[in-house]
Amino acid sequence: MPDIHHSDALTPVTLDRREGPYGEVVLRERGDDFEIIANGCFLMDTSDGRSERLLIDAALAALPAGRPAPSVLIGGLGVGFSLVRAAAEPRWGRIVVAEREQAIVDWHLEGPLAAISGAALADPRTGILTTDLVEYLSTTTDRYDALCLDIDNGPDWTVTEDNTSLYSPAGLADCRERLTPGGVLAVWSAQPSADFEQALRNAGFDGVRTEEVNVARGVPDVVHLALRTD
Incomplete structure (x- = not known):
C-alpha cells in the first residue's frame, strides 16, 4: 500500500462508493489527492508514491544481470504508482x-485515476487480471521473473482476513x-517485520533483505525482498 500520510485538515469528498464481493470500497478526493478506503480502512492515497516505486525498482535491480525482458506480476492496482513505474521502464517485458x-479497475479505466495510469494501461506489455491474488497464485501455472505484492498494509497488518494466507508457509x-529460477519476490509493508523475514527464509527463499523508505512521521515504509535461487 502507498504511504499512509495525508492531510487531516482537508475534508474528503466521496467520489464513488461500491459494494462488492469483498465488502465496501470508496474513492475519495482530499485536496489534490485521491484516497481508497476498503471496509472503513484507509488503504492508500496519491500523496507520496516513493515506496511503491521502490517496490518495482528494487525487484528489477535484484534480478540476475542480463535477463532479457523479465516479466512482472504486480499484486494490487491501488492508485497505480507501481504499474506506472513498471511501464516507464523499458527493460520490463510482460507486466500483469x-x-x-x-x-x-473501473476508476483507472474510466474514472479519476485514469489521469495517473492511462498511459501505463495502454502500454501493449500491460494486462489486468480482475482476480483475487491469493487464489490466482494458488491455482495458476504461470510463472514470472518478479512478484511485486502490495495488497495489504503489510504482512502484520492485513486488509482482509483472507489475505493472511498469503503470508503463511x-x-x-x-x-x-510462481517465480522462475532466479526470480525475486518483493512485498510492500508499512513497517518492518523480522518475523516475516524469517518466514521467507523458512519458505526456501534466499537473499532475504529489507529496504526502507523514510516517511514524514512514524516508522519507515519497507520493501521485503527475497530470491528463488534454484
Whole structure:
C-alpha cells in the first residue's frame, strides 16, 4: 500500500462508493489527492508514491544481470504508482496486474485515476487480471521473473482476513512456485517485520533483505525482498 500520510485538515469528498464481493470500497478526493478506503480502512492515497516505486525498482535491480525482458506480476492496482513505474521502464517485458476489486479497475479505466495510469494501461506489455491474488497464485501455472505484492498494509497488518494466507508457509510456497529460477519476490509493508523475514527464509527463499523508505512521521515504509535461487 502507498504511504499512509495525508492531510487531516482537508475534508474528503466521496467520489464513488461500491459494494462488492469483498465488502465496501470508496474513492475519495482530499485536496489534490485521491484516497481508497476498503471496509472503513484507509488503504492508500496519491500523496507520496516513493515506496511503491521502490517496490518495482528494487525487484528489477535484484534480478540476475542480463535477463532479457523479465516479466512482472504486480499484486494490487491501488492508485497505480507501481504499474506506472513498471511501464516507464523499458527493460520490463510482460507486466500483469492482479486486482480483485472491479471498482478500482473501473476508476483507472474510466474514472479519476485514469489521469495517473492511462498511459501505463495502454502500454501493449500491460494486462489486468480482475482476480483475487491469493487464489490466482494458488491455482495458476504461470510463472514470472518478479512478484511485486502490495495488497495489504503489510504482512502484520492485513486488509482482509483472507489475505493472511498469503503470508503463511503455504502462501509463500505458492509465491516461490510462481517465480522462475532466479526470480525475486518483493512485498510492500508499512513497517518492518523480522518475523516475516524469517518466514521467507523458512519458505526456501534466499537473499532475504529489507529496504526502507523514510516517511514524514512514524516508522519507515519497507520493501521485503527475497530470491528463488534454484
